[in-house]
Structures are given as structure tokens and as C-alpha cells.
Amino acid sequence: MKKSYQSLEDNSTNNMKQVIYRKITSKILYLGFIVLLTFSATLNAQEGDPAKGKTLFNTNCAACHQLDKKMTGPALRNIEQRLLDEQGLDRAWLDAWIRNSAGMIKSGDAYANQIFNEYNQTAMTAFPTLSDQDISDILAYTAAEAPAPPTPGPDVVVSTAATGDDSSNKLILGALALLFALLAIGLILVRQTLTRFAQEKGIEVATADKTIPIWKAFAQNQFLVLVTSIFFLLASGYFVYGYFMQIGVDQGYQPVQPIHFSHKIHAGDNGIDCKYCHSSARVSKTSGIPSLNVCMNCHKSIYEYNGETTAEYDKAFYDGEIQKLYAAAGWSDADQAYTGDAQPVKWVRIHNLPDFAYFNHSQHVSVAGVQCQTCHGPVETMEEVYQFSPLTMGWCISCHRETEVNVQGNAYYEKIHEQLSKKYGVDKLTAAQMGGLECGKCHY
Amino acid sequence: MMFGSIVACKKDTRPNYQFMPNMYEPVGYETYGESEMFPNDAVALLPAEGSIPRGYTPFDIANDIDGFNLAKETLTNPLDSTQIDTPRAKELYDIYCGICHGNLGNGQGNLVKREKILGVPSYDDAGRAITAGSTYHTIYYGKNAMGSYANQLNEEERWQVVAYVLKLKSDLEK
Structure with a gap:
């Protein structure tokens, strides 16, 4: 047995050697073939590579164009064929337009001027650096078939699994209840038989003496x-x-907001800085509820949700919320323009200090450099925001007592920091030692 | 159990009770608050037409392609090299621009990598050949799919960011 195995192995090594040699010759053949192919491709410059085209499209064109939707510029699905069919313009026209659209408009080309005026006289950036092959790649990408809408397969699976779980739970509970009922009946029957035995044998069941x-x-x-x-x-x-x-403590307060804005998606998944939207937290007393133009900075081009979904919040739900934003901002997605019919959004305030306490965001965010999460908790994981901290006076004070002030590189206050450190006999000053516990700092 | 039943009464979708609401609620109107003296009770209103904030310098260049070209050729950074605070400019850039343009300015920000927003150019793009003036104009008014950042950055901050963008551009061109 072992011998035959050994011989097999020997055989295979022999074969391996032969294969290596054979591979080298075939490799040379392949190489030649590839060289031939690439040459023919550059010579023709017609056969574009859709995969390369996608990268080029995303870096150069996608700022203003999408395949199936009008944006700053027109939709580009099958643009080469459509231009040829509808306007009788060939690839040479397209090349010239991509490389220098402004020049074509100036030269008085009829269709160039028509499209320029149709899109509010927004000039298309010139791309003189794109080679013929690059343009072929991009056009090959635009000529690709539109993907079929995804079937809602996984959702169905999830829901059936959930119901299956539910029903099996009920089944187990029912079986348990039945078991207990049978047990109870059994016990009653046993007791009855025992008393009957006792009566038949004439035994008096002893009764306890009457006590208090x-x-x-x-x-x-x-x-x-x-x-x-x-x-x-x-x-x-x-x-x-x-x-x-x-x-008076609202810890855990989680109101329903008029638009379901998920901090988890924006700050967590996409990693947008808190101060991108709450920009006034840097410079003013309030952290600022972003005005809708800040939302529209991104949602002009993000009109649908493509991230992960849950059973509770599916894609249709999130898309609906984006439509709510468009309605409030007065943005027409079809025309890519503001209609001027805007509705204010009545957000519900969550964090609210009583009137007798003063709090300033810029002092904490910009001066002290406190992270937003220190007080607001893990907002980047919250689907719906709730109040994380109690916002009581004891909570403020304990942080003021514990937080060491960063005095590094603050030349203006160097002297007073030095004197205070000497007075308290410490290396690092806390906010409390710098007067962070004085009543008048927050109550006046 | 008693404590549990009391806690259970508190609902998270509405605020808790207060001891003396007239000490909690402000007498005057507050930022983003409600007040009957304003239309729709909303305190957050646009400033009166024609009003100018303190320290405001007007920006005369128009929001169109001619204005953009004018800014690109003529507008320069009023901050000199001693006034440019690179660490602060970097911080501002990373908050407001880096999410799309990438912290290196190569157009590969997080939103681009996740294919949420596409077509963000690199600052060393030859076809655009950005200058201080064109960058400022773009931050002020927005361009194509990019919105205006005039309400998130004040004038001085915008110029700081412009200086930082040009620094990134020269780093990319190295």
C-alpha cells in the first residue's frame, strides 16, 4: 500500500517538472498574444473597458453627471448612441466637447449652445488630459445596461424567520401550560384517593390545636x-x-423628531464630523440646529439610501425621509432646482438646561477642547438621539473637579497658571481650581 | 416594586416633570425657541433685509461663471503668511472639506470611498487649475454639486481654508 503511494508521489514530481517547462513556453506565447492585443486595442481605440471607465467616470464626471438621472449636467446612459440617433453627432463631436466645451460654445456650434443654455449656462470643465482610450473606456461604461432593480429576497427570508421564531415560542409556552395543568390535576386526584383510603381504614386525620x-x-x-x-x-x-x-432630570429623553435623522448613519457609518453640521458649537453659545442648506450640501446628490437596513427601518423608509427633507427645503429632485416653497422643520429640542443655568458651547468645544461625546454620549451609534447625561449640577461639578485643564502652549495665561499651580501645590490644574465652581460662573 | 412602578410612569418620548416650571422656562425668548410675537411662533428667522452683521465686508463678485473666472484671475488671499494659522486651518479643512475632498486633498474623502458622493476632483487637477480666488469663490457660493459653505465658515476662516487648500495642492504636485 505504502509503496504504491510512494510511487504515485514520485510520478507526480516527475510530471511537475515537465509541467514547469511546458508552462514557460506557453507563457511566452501568452505574452506575445497580450502584446498583440494591447497594440491592436490602442490602434483601434474603439473597444473601451467598462471597468476602467467606471473609475474614470467616478473621478472625472460623477460630480455633475449620473447615468440615469439629471444632475448639474444631463444623464449619460448610452450617450454616444443617443447623440448619434437624436442629434446626428458622432464621436468626434463628443471628443471635442469633452476636451474643450467652452471653445465649442464660442465657435457657435448649434447643439453645444443649446445644451449650454438648457443647463443654466453652467460651463463643463474641460478635460484636455483625457486620452482617446480614456474616453472610449468612459463611453463603454455609459453604454452598459442599467442594472435590474434588486429583488427583495433577503427581506422575505428575514420576516419568515422572525414569524417562525415567534410561533415556535408560542408552541413551547402552550406545551408548558398544558404540562402544568396536567400536573395540577394529577396532584388533586392523588389527594382525593389518599383521603378516600384514610376514610375507608377509619383513620382520623389529626387536626391541629387552635392557636393564636x-x-x-x-x-x-x-x-x-x-x-x-x-x-x-x-x-x-x-x-x-x-x-x-x-x-426635572430628563436623562433618556428620546422624542420623536419630524424627520427621522439617523446620527448613526451620518456620524457613525459615514464619519461626518459633528461640527460639520453643528458648526456654531465652535463659535457660539448654542450648538446650532443645522439649517436645511447644510443637509442639501450632500443630499443634492444623495437622493436615496443604499446602506444597511433593518427590519424596522428599510430602504423605502429612509428614502421617504429624504423626500421629507426635499419637501421641507423646497427642492425639486426632478428639475434639480429649488422651487422656493420651503417649510420650516419643527425639530424637538432634547437637551435643555433650566433658565437659571448658563452654558456656552464654544467655551467647552473650542477653548477646553472637550469632545462632544463626553456630554452627549455615543451619538454616532444612536439611530434616534436620546439624552445621555443627566445634565444636573452635580454632574457638571464632578466633571469640573476631575478635568485637568490643558495649559500647554497657552502663553497668554502662562503666568496665572503658574501662580495657581503653586497656590494649590499641584502640577496640573483642574477646571474647579481655576474658578469652575464659583456660583456666578453659571448662575447670574 | 414601588420604585419600579414610579419609573415606569415616566415616558421617554416626553420630558419629565419639573418642580417649578416658571424657574425653568425662560421669560425672554431663546435661540430656536417659540414666541408669539413672531410669525409662525418661530424665533429662528432670517435677518431683516439689507441688515449687515458687525464687521461685515461685502463680497462683490457675482455667483456665475463670469464671476468665477473674475475671482479666479484677480482675487487673492488678504491674509499674509504671518496670519495663516495652519493647525487651525487644517482642523477646519478636516471638518468641512476632508469628508469629501479627502484630508490630503486628493478627492478621496470618506464619502467618496463609500461611493456616496462621486466625482470629487483632486486639487492638482490640471483642467481646473485652482487658484486662491477660485477656491474662495467656490467656498462662498458652491459649485456644481458642492454647496455653499459661507454659513459654516466666516470670512477669515474661509481664507484660512483657502491657504490650506493651496498648500495641499502644492503637496500633491510634488
């Missing part, structure tokens, strides 16, 4: 009554204190 009931005994023992009433008073005092202490 336990509650009466308890009421007669004054010491026990005293201890229990003190215990109950203390316990209820504890709970009443707990209830009163949480009045």
Missing part, C-alpha cells in the same frame, strides 16, 4: 410592630427621595 393566628401574635408584640413600622417608613422615605430627585 400569626398576625394577631405579631400585633400583640409591640417591639416587632415598632421595628417594622420604622423599616417601612425608612424604605418609603428612600423611594420618595429617589422619586423627587429625578424630577
Whole structure:
């Protein structure tokens, strides 16, 4: 057995050697073939590579053009064929337009001027660096068939799995209930038979002597009554204190907003900085509710949601929310223009300090360099935002006591920092030691 | 159990009770608040037409292709080299521009990598040949799919960002 195995192995190594030699010759053949192919491709410059074209399209064209949707410029699906069919313009015209559209408009080309005026006289950037092959690649990409709309396969699977889970849970619960009922019936039957036996044999079942009931005994023992009433008073005092202490604290407050804005998608998945939208947190008292033009900076071109979805929030839901934004901002996606019919969005304020406490965002964000998440919690993971911190005075103060102030490179305050450090005998100053606990700092 | 039942009464979709609401609620109107003296009760309104913020310098160049070309050729950065604060400019750039244009200015920001926004050019793109003036005009008014950033950056910050963009451009061209 072993021998035959060995011989097989030997055989294969022999074969391997032969294969290596054969490969080298075939490799040379292939190489020649590839060289031939590339040469023929550059000579023809007609056969474009859609994959390369996609990269080129995304870097050069996609700022203003999409394949199936009008943006700053027209939709480009099958543009070469369409131009030829509808306008009788050939590839040479297209090449000239891509390389220098402004020149063509000036030269008085009829269609060039027509398209220029149709798109609000927005000049197309010239691309003199694109080679013939590059343009062929891009056109090959635009000529590709539109992808079929995805079938809702996975969703169906998920929902059936969920219902299956549900029904099996119910089945188990029902079986358990039945089992307990049978047990109870069995016990009752056993007791009945036992008493019947006892009666038949004439045994008297002993009954206990009459004693004082336990509650009466308890009421007669004054010491026990005293201890229990003190215990109950203390316990209820504890709970009443707990209830009163949480009045006015909105930790966990999570209102329903008029537009379902997911911080998880924007700040978490896409990694947009908090201050991109809440730009006034850098410079003013309030963090700023972004005006809708900030949303439209991106949502002019992002008109649908293509990220991961859950059973609760699917693609249609998120797309609907983007449509709500368009309605509020007065943006017509079909015409790519503002209609002027805007509706203000009435967002619900979550974090709210009482009127007698002063808080300034810029002081914390820009001066102290505190991260937004220190107070607002992991907003980048919140589908719907809730209040993470209690925002009580004790919470403010404990942070002021613990946070060490970054005095590095702050020449203006160097002297006072030095003196304060000497006074308190510490290396690092906390916000509290710099006056962060004075009443008048926040209450005035 | 009693505590549990009390806590259960509190609903997360509405704010909690307050001890003395008249000390919590502001008497005057607050930012983004509501007040009956304004139309639609909204405090957040546009400034009166023609009003000018303190320290405002007008920007005369128009928002069209001629204005863009004018800015591209004539407009220069009023900040001199001592006034340009590169660390702060980088911070601003990374917040407002880097998400699309990439922190290196090569057009490969996070939103581009995730194919949310496409076609963001690199700053060393020869066809565009950006200058200080064209960059400022673009930040001020927006261009093509890019929106205006005039409300997120003030005038001085815009010029800081312009200086940083040109620094990135020269780094890319190396």
C-alpha cells in the first residue's frame, strides 16, 4: 500500500517538472498574444473597458453627471448612441466637447449652445488630459445596461424567520401550560384517593390545636410592630427621595423628531464630523440646529439610501425621509432646482438646561477642547438621539473637579497658571481650581 | 416594586416633570425657541433685509461663471503668511472639506470611498487649475454639486481654508 503511494508521489514530481517547462513556453506565447492585443486595442481605440471607465467616470464626471438621472449636467446612459440617433453627432463631436466645451460654445456650434443654455449656462470643465482610450473606456461604461432593480429576497427570508421564531415560542409556552395543568390535576386526584383510603381504614386525620393566628401574635408584640413600622417608613422615605430627585432630570429623553435623522448613519457609518453640521458649537453659545442648506450640501446628490437596513427601518423608509427633507427645503429632485416653497422643520429640542443655568458651547468645544461625546454620549451609534447625561449640577461639578485643564502652549495665561499651580501645590490644574465652581460662573 | 412602578410612569418620548416650571422656562425668548410675537411662533428667522452683521465686508463678485473666472484671475488671499494659522486651518479643512475632498486633498474623502458622493476632483487637477480666488469663490457660493459653505465658515476662516487648500495642492504636485 505504502509503496504504491510512494510511487504515485514520485510520478507526480516527475510530471511537475515537465509541467514547469511546458508552462514557460506557453507563457511566452501568452505574452506575445497580450502584446498583440494591447497594440491592436490602442490602434483601434474603439473597444473601451467598462471597468476602467467606471473609475474614470467616478473621478472625472460623477460630480455633475449620473447615468440615469439629471444632475448639474444631463444623464449619460448610452450617450454616444443617443447623440448619434437624436442629434446626428458622432464621436468626434463628443471628443471635442469633452476636451474643450467652452471653445465649442464660442465657435457657435448649434447643439453645444443649446445644451449650454438648457443647463443654466453652467460651463463643463474641460478635460484636455483625457486620452482617446480614456474616453472610449468612459463611453463603454455609459453604454452598459442599467442594472435590474434588486429583488427583495433577503427581506422575505428575514420576516419568515422572525414569524417562525415567534410561533415556535408560542408552541413551547402552550406545551408548558398544558404540562402544568396536567400536573395540577394529577396532584388533586392523588389527594382525593389518599383521603378516600384514610376514610375507608377509619383513620382520623389529626387536626391541629387552635392557636393564636400569626398576625394577631405579631400585633400583640409591640417591639416587632415598632421595628417594622420604622423599616417601612425608612424604605418609603428612600423611594420618595429617589422619586423627587429625578424630577426635572430628563436623562433618556428620546422624542420623536419630524424627520427621522439617523446620527448613526451620518456620524457613525459615514464619519461626518459633528461640527460639520453643528458648526456654531465652535463659535457660539448654542450648538446650532443645522439649517436645511447644510443637509442639501450632500443630499443634492444623495437622493436615496443604499446602506444597511433593518427590519424596522428599510430602504423605502429612509428614502421617504429624504423626500421629507426635499419637501421641507423646497427642492425639486426632478428639475434639480429649488422651487422656493420651503417649510420650516419643527425639530424637538432634547437637551435643555433650566433658565437659571448658563452654558456656552464654544467655551467647552473650542477653548477646553472637550469632545462632544463626553456630554452627549455615543451619538454616532444612536439611530434616534436620546439624552445621555443627566445634565444636573452635580454632574457638571464632578466633571469640573476631575478635568485637568490643558495649559500647554497657552502663553497668554502662562503666568496665572503658574501662580495657581503653586497656590494649590499641584502640577496640573483642574477646571474647579481655576474658578469652575464659583456660583456666578453659571448662575447670574 | 414601588420604585419600579414610579419609573415606569415616566415616558421617554416626553420630558419629565419639573418642580417649578416658571424657574425653568425662560421669560425672554431663546435661540430656536417659540414666541408669539413672531410669525409662525418661530424665533429662528432670517435677518431683516439689507441688515449687515458687525464687521461685515461685502463680497462683490457675482455667483456665475463670469464671476468665477473674475475671482479666479484677480482675487487673492488678504491674509499674509504671518496670519495663516495652519493647525487651525487644517482642523477646519478636516471638518468641512476632508469628508469629501479627502484630508490630503486628493478627492478621496470618506464619502467618496463609500461611493456616496462621486466625482470629487483632486486639487492638482490640471483642467481646473485652482487658484486662491477660485477656491474662495467656490467656498462662498458652491459649485456644481458642492454647496455653499459661507454659513459654516466666516470670512477669515474661509481664507484660512483657502491657504490650506493651496498648500495641499502644492503637496500633491510634488
